[in-house]
Amino acid sequence: xxxxxxxxxxxxxxxxxxxxxxxxxxxxxxxxxxxxxxxxxxxxxxxxxxxxxxxxxxxxxxxxxxxxxxxxxxxxxxxxxxxxxxxxxxxxxxxxxxxxxxxxxxxxxxxxxxxxxxxxxxxxxxxxxxxxxxxxxxxxxxxxxxxxxxxxxxxxxxxxxxxxxxxxxxxxxxxxxxxxxxxxxxxxxxxxxxxxxxxxxxxxxxxxxxxxxxxxxxxxxxxxxxxxxxxxxxxxxxxxxxxxxxxxxxxxxxxxxxxxxxxxxxxxxxxxxxxxxxxxxxxxxxxxxxxxxxxxxxxxxxxxxxxxxxxxx
Numbered sequence: 001x002x003x004x005x006x007x008x009x010x011x012x013x014x015x016x017x018x019x020x021x022x023x024x025x026x027x028x029x030x031x032x033x034x035x036x037x038x039x040x041x042x043x044x045x046x047x048x049x050x051x052x053x054x055x056x057x058x059x060x061x062x063x064x065x066x067x068x069x070x071x072x073x074x075x076x077x078x079x080x081x082x083x084x085x086x087x088x089x090x091x092x093x094x095x096x097x098x099x100x101x102x103x104x105x106x107x108x109x110x111x112x113x114x115x116x117x118x119x120x121x122x123x124x125x126x127x128x129x130x131x132x133x134x135x136x137x138x139x140x141x142x143x144x145x146x147x148x149x150x151x152x153x154x155x156x157x158x159x160x161x162x163x164x165x166x167x168x169x170x171x172x173x174x175x176x177x178x179x180x181x182x183x184x185x186x187x188x189x190x191x192x193x194x195x196x197x198x199x200x201x202x203x204x205x206x207x208x209x210x211x212x213x214x215x216x217x218x219x220x221x222x223x224x225x226x227x228x229x230x231x232x233x234x235x236x237x238x239x240x241x242x243x244x245x246x247x248x249x250x251x252x253x254x255x256x257x258x259x260x261x262x263x264x265x266x267x268x269x270x271x272x273x274x275x276x277x278x279x280x281x282x283x284x285x286x287x288x289x290x291x292x293x294x295x296x297x298x299x300x301x302x303x304x305x306x307x308x309x310x311x312x313x
Contacts, residue, residue: 096120096152103158106189107140111156114138123148139182163189165207168199168226178211180204200229209252213237216256220269234279243269246277258284 040046067073087093096119100108114134128146135144135156143159163175163183173186175195183189196214203210210227213235217224220239228236235252237245237259247255255278262284263269268276275287 091152093123094120094152095123095126095148095154098154098156100156100158103156103160106184107138107158107160110138110140111135111158117154120152126154140184142177142181163191163195165196165198165210167204168197169201176204176207178207180207197226198229199226200232202232203227203229205232210235212253213247213256216253217260219260239269243273244275246275246279248279248281251281255281 067076098112098115098117098119100111103111115131126148128148132144132146135141135146135158140161141158142161145157147155149155161177161181161183164178165176166186167174167176175183175186175189177183196210198204198207198210206229213227214224217237220237223240225238225240228238230236234249235247237247237256239245245256245259259269259276259278262276268286272289272291273286274289275285277285277287
């Protein structure tokens with residue numbers, strides 16, 4: 001369709017060399033380099049390297065150049081240490097005292113002497129795990145719980161080993177707990193109540209059996225001296241006057257009950273008997289004192305005399 005008004009503007013002359021270009025449409029396809037760049041950007045590894053790798057690499061290079069200089073490095077770590085000291089020395093991180101709970105005075109003194117802490121201290125300078133290990137290394141301490149409490153003090157809660165027996169050895173007398181652990185030397189502690197006395201090699205390994213024998217020997221409490229472990233296998237009950245009750249390796253409590261029953265029936269422990277042997281479950285053997293042996297020899301015929309002094313019942 002023709003326009004109603006004719007275009008009267010002068011027409012610009014087109015050079016002959018460009019006359020053919022005006023009639024050819026533009027190609028929308030990208031160039032080869034643009035295509036390659038777009039394909040490369042679509043690669044995940046390349047995008048990650050550009051977005052992450054280049055910044056990290058630039059920072060690493062910058063830090064490397066900075067710390068390569070000795071003065072810069074010294075100044076940096078000096079500032080870092082100053083900042084740390086200023087934080088650690090703040091009042092809210094200061095520990096001014098140590099409070100020990102559930103410990104006897106002797107054990108409390110041992111703990112303070114063993115740790116030898118000089119207050120005030122920063123809580124950052126206290127290694128609670130190491131301190132707990134040092135406290136639990138003390139013989140009288142079974143368990144320790146350490147905490148830094150509000151108010152600036154170190155709380156130490158102690159569970160002591162409770163001595164239940166006196167173990168007498170060739171090196172001296174020691175207090176031991178129910179598990180046989182050494183608590184303290186007898187001379188270092190003042191006992192509130194008398195404790196059972198046991199002796200012999202390996203007696204500390206069977207404290208529970210010794211306590212059971214002491215409980216069974218309650219009728220003899222006023223004349224009971226202690227228990228002696230023989231050959232790490234069995235017990236001897238030792239009385240004040242030197243008499244002994246020899247118990248078997250197994251069933252020691254039952255054998256002691258038999259001895260007490262025999263004493264109730266015959267009053268045997270009040271006679272001239274040095275040893276009451278219950279090691280054989282089928283019989284009871286006794287060893288008489290020398291005076292009783294002489295009297296027995298005089299009363300009996302030579303044929304019935306027993307030179308060993310042992311009688312069976």
